[in-house]
Amino acid sequence: KAGVTQTPRYLIKTRGQQVTLSCSPISGHRSVSWYQQTPGQGLQFLFEYFSETQRNKGNFPGRFSGRQFSNSRSEMNVSTLELGDSALYLCASSLEAVYGYTFGSGTRLTVV
């Protein structure tokens, strides 16, 4: 059974650019969540999608956005990148939130 797949694994971007990260959930999972992980703040919730609808959004600026497609694949976009956006971005999928979440290996974003 394939796990959660995130692409790309590593990215280096320049301040002011934008970036799109991709997540393919486990087959059959309709809930997809995104988290940002930094050494100082730990894992922080970005947003959660279920059947193409955003159900929750964390306390991040509007530069952070996401979407989910009809096949449950999800993308997140960060516009006007700042140095502080450097982090490991993790995607997690779930059959339903109550059953817990399976995480991907993440995308390591470095903003220079």
Add this chain to the structure above:
Amino acid sequence: EDQVTQSPEALRLQEGESSSLNCSYTVSGLRGLFWYRQDPGKGPEFLFTLYSAGEEKEKERLKATLTKKESFLHITAPKPEDSATYLCAVRRGSGGSNYKLTFGKGTLLTVNP
């Protein structure tokens, strides 16, 4: 606001030396407390979900317990391969934001041979 505090921040054990990690939480209507293990450069790996006070779950050398205000992850006779960061997270059951996990900062466990 939901809060999760893990202690200690770091723990160094000798192989075979049992210990416990603590996770204290404040959440409105707990709908699940989750334990994850994370190795460097990888995503968190699911270990356990606990739903109600008094519940216990075991997996190999790990045992997780839950009370109304905290959870413990007991590690019995640890091996070097148990070295990792252990993360605790909670999901609320009422109000808004009940589809997100709130994580603690984690406990970095090092087991020396």
